[in-house]
Amino acid sequence: MTAELWPRYDGPEDLPLIEAVPLADRGLPATTYDVLCRAAALWPDRTALSVLPEAARWRDHTDVTFGELLGRVNRVANHLHGLGVRRGDAVGLLSPNCEDLVVATLAAQVAGIAAPVNAGLRADHVAELLARSGARVLVAGEGVDTSGIGVDAMVDLAQLDGLVAGQPGDHFVGAPPVATDIAAVFHTGGTTGVPKLAAHTHANEVADAWMIAANTLLDEDSVVFAALPLFHVNALVVTLLAPLLRGQRVVWAGPSGYRDPALYGELWRIVEHFRISAMSAVPTVYQVLAQCPVDADITSMRCAMVGASALPAAVREAFEGATGVRLLEGYGLTEATCASVRSFLQVDRPGSVGQRMPYQQVKAVRVEPDGSWTDLPAGEVGVLAIKGPTVFPGYVTGRDAGGPVVDGLGKLVDGWLDTGDLAQVDEDGFVFLTGRAKDLIIRGGHNIDPAVIEDVLLAHPDVTGAAAVGRPDVHAGEVPVAYVTVAAGATVTGADLEAWAAARVAEPAAAPRSVDVLDALPVTDVGKPYKLALRADATQQELSRALRGVDGVSGVAAVIGDGGVVAVVDARSTVDEIALKEALGGYTVPWVLRSAR
Incomplete structure (x- = not known):
């Protein structure tokens, strides 16, 4: 007999009661396609998506029901199948957020593997990521630069409806996915200069989406606001798949999302009109919203979720004081699908990002000189490790006849994921982050690999050494800055190198805000770079x-x-x-x- 799908999950005391029932007995759908089919069967005429053309014209939104969404996804998936996409083939997705991108993302997971890429990256960088994903087809938005991208076929999102008009909408003509199939690959920052592609199985995504949706604070009538880009796991799992599981309406902001300045002047009226219950964003968004007058009835808003980078106490106090809406912190990473830790409305654990989510295990470990792990007792700081159904199978390292080849590349130890973050874990599973064992720079919730900046600076003929780090920033949490050494007799200045890097770094957000020229870069006693x-x-x-x-x-x-x-x-x-x-x-x-x- 299948256990209740939605147990009570209101506070930390509910966790052991939830886990008393094995996850396999919860009756979760097997794949993201099954999630969509279930939603269409249960709520065919309920609105699934309300999509805004842009913040200034939010009243001109379009609505899509769950039944309509399934029909459109089937038609696009069948078109992709007709273009030769099979289970192990990737479909590149390169577009700002829009209604058709939501459809195409789900369809790509039905026909093959979704490979979303940040359209803000330079064209050659996009081409490299798509080549590594093995994308056979690229679905691109209007105005996106696709030069230098080698794929078998390109699909223009602006022409999508016409292209798929003749396809059946009541079923998928190919073999549907199974739980262990790869659903998507996401590019993620790492400790090398080349971004890694983290693979997610359907089971990974469904399990994490269920853990997020199993929240007593929100029910089927709750409305969720979405404005993060769909190349980010938060947008896919938190604001697409989790609401699909629960039958919740999602209001999608325009193509620019939180980067649209007009959104901040309109958001409270949008909340009032749609009776939005929850939203998800990074700290910098809430910092701006705290300064925006509340000019509408926002009593429908139960909570605002925040993650991706540290939340300053001043931002929390300012936002909650101005709006009366609680900020709920969380923690997660792409290698564990999305979310692994959550907070609660009525529970305060100062300094904590929240408690581990159901069926996910967390611990702090000490990494010994020989690479082995020693588990640390509660309250002791170590490297945070996570185990459970959301932990990814590995990074894409190549392809064979069956599709992508994945490898943990040292991040997986007996099923445990080395997060690279330093933390302490208390006896109740609450996590207290204390720093980053890795050197990623987190700007406004966006991961920037310092090696990307360093490689560009080292390409300058006068630069002999380079190191990039994060500098504290009131608005973005951190911004990248760099330190270099130069050849004897060189006259190049920090300002010269700042301009050099800005013209060559693949993503504008990764361009260093300053470059300092030093006599020598600091090293440890054994000669290793010392970025601290x-x-x-x-x-x-x-x-x-x-x-x-x-x-x-x-x-x-x-x-x-x-x-x-x-x-x-x-x-x-x-x-x-x-x-x-x-x-x-x-x-x-x-x-x-x-x-x-």
């Missing part, structure tokens, strides 16, 4: 600038400790502590005040 020292320098520069106008501050130092950076502010006893807190409140850097006697 550079992060400390960048932190000191930024916070010194932020505190320039605060009376009584005599200086600031950035101190390295426990794998992170802490700011120490030197001040006279007459310091204006209110101004001090206001100046530093938007940063995620921990700081202490050292007053002169």
